[in-house]
Amino acid sequence: MSHSETRASHIVIVGSGFTGMVCALDLLKAGYRVTLLEAGLEPGGLTCGQNFGDFTWDRFYHCILTSDAALLSLLDELGLSNKLRWTATEVGFFSHGKLYKLTSPLDLLHFPLLSLLDKLRLGLGTLYISHLSNGKVLEDIPLGPWTQRIFGKKVYTEMWEPLFRCKLGEMRHSASAAFLWGTIRRLYSTRENGPQKQEKLGYVAGGYTTVFKKLYDSITARGGEIMTSTPVTSVASLPSGSGQSGRVRITSGNKQSDCDGVIITAPNRAILGFLQTDDVTYTENLSRVQYLGLICVVLILRKPLSEFYVTNITEESPFTGVIEMTNLISTMDETAGHHLVYLPRYTQFDDPLFSADEDSVWATFEPALKRMHPGLEDADISRRFVFRERSVQPVPTLGYSRIAPPAATPLAGVYVANTAQIINNTLNNNAMTEIAHASARRLMQDIPPTLAATASSSQADSVLVPRSEQQIAFAGGGRS
Structure with a gap:
């Protein structure tokens, strides 16, 4: 040679x-x-x-955000730009046993669990964080105390602390303020200009x-x-x-x-x-590096649960939130008329539900879901699945x-x-x-x-x- x-x-x-x-x-x-x-x-x-x-x-x-430049460029390179679909979505909050719409500033104005001063502080605090250009300076600041300083004790207790508990579990105590900065910066980029500031999210057909x-x-x-x-x-x-x-x-x-x-x-x-x-x-x-695992119950329903794509939960719950996918994607084009719901539980590596059988996982999730949606009957559930991964989300x-x-x-x-x-x-x-x-x-x-x-x-x-x-x-x- x-x-x-x-x-x-x-x-x-x-x-x-x-x-x-x-x-x-x-x-x-x-x-x-x-x-x-x-x-x-x-x-x-x-x-x-x-x-x-x-x-x-x-x-x-x-889901895909309008600001996802690298991903959108890749999809264009693959010839999939014509397969992109965009939808204005709604956000819900479940708190104190009730479901609230919290998509726009107007919804926040009518939110009954916070005073006018607290609502103003929530809006201004979110706006402030969304405009911070460098999250690196927040890496050495504990998440909880910093959030309370920005938003005040009432907003922290009613909204942020329960959300951190749902999304991070016990790891919330070791997380930095950069977690909230990254979350708000990413989600804020989905909002259109205008008084309603609706979230617009995307997906690829299929x-x-x-x-x-x-x-x-x-x-x-x-x-x-x-x-x-x-x-x-x-x-x-x-x-x-x-x-x-x-x-x-x-x-x-x-x-x-x-x-x-x-x-x-x-x-x-x-x-x-x-x-x-x-x-x-x-x-x-x-x-x-500490990871959160994911246990996700997926429901195929015969009817919708709500109008919300995401429902955040601010009270004790076995799952982190409710993702009603068919409030983003088309039931006619994508799911054969069925309604698709994800119930994610971000949790630690040794959570017993990782080794539990699917019926036991559902028995843990079912009462909480039916408390949120008391009109949901067993007959409304066509099929259910449980998927699990032990290393999903690194904790910042x-x-x-x-x-x-x-x-x-x-x-x-x-x-x-x-x-x-x-x-x-x-x-x-x-x-x-x-x-x-x-x-x-x-x-x-x-x-x-x-x-x-x-x-x-x-x-x-x-x-x-x-x-x-x-x-x-x-x-x-x-x-x-």
Whole structure:
């Protein structure tokens, strides 16, 4: 083999969720060879689709904001701009046993649980936070005391503290003020100008299954490969004396493959299990990131619950809120006339409901939902599902940016793109699009798209490869 011959640098991406797919597309466009390794049966991760019987929609709830520039640009690149749908949505609050509309300033004016002075303070405080340009200065300020200083004791006690309890549980005591800043900044960007200031949210027709099919087609058309049912058990740099210096070895079960670089999209807990590094500071920081898990009951109903897309809950509840998806998406076009409701419970890793059977989870949720909506009968529920993930939302603890993993790891050629890199923001696919782009760019700085070809590199790359006949199944969409 001539020394002048070159080959495409081979990059392996651990995880074929949304972030991994975006990383893969970026690298393939730049001329790299890419293989995605997925532990599960199908791509998708937290953004995968789910067959609900008469229709397919997202397993977990998602929406798109008008300010989601990176995500909207990606959808345009995929040719999906014409599939975007936008809806003006309503927001509800359930407090002291009653359901209130709280979408516009006019709704706030009529909200009976706060005095006029408290309402003014709530409005001005929200406006103030939405215009703070830098959340980093809030990272070392505890969430609760800061919120009370901004809004006053009454507003904090009636609204914010119960919401923090629902959304963060006991972790609210270790969260920073940047959590509220990120939440308000993101949601405030959905409001249109004008006296009503209605929220306008978007979705892609067909849900994220539509997006994943387009990503899959774009990746495979460029020669990218996806291996499902391939859990990674080790990622290690090859020693300098091995003849493979600068390369990375991936292990899955009893199979190994050497490649030129790796991007890991798994959560920190998984990385700690397979990344072979002696850097104690790095691993300690990975372990210090605290995640909230998600237990989500999904109901397929024969009638709507309310007019609200989101109902926030300011009293003790087994679930964080009510997401009535069909107040955003079209029942006629998307859900075969059914009404789709998500009941999320953000909770800690060791919550007993993670191991409880589905009937027990529903028995925990049902009384609270029927208290909110006493007109809901058992006959109104067509089907119900329970979905669970243990590592979903990183908690922005005090000084979070100092422990968030950088794109580059201590191992040469190994990079990370995961939710723990969301700083001063809430979990959303626009942030993950930006993180995927950033990690791909960081890899490109170190590893060129082409390298000198050697017999050893070609042979090593062929050890762990996808079967040519392997097909990828998407929920409700058959095989692609």
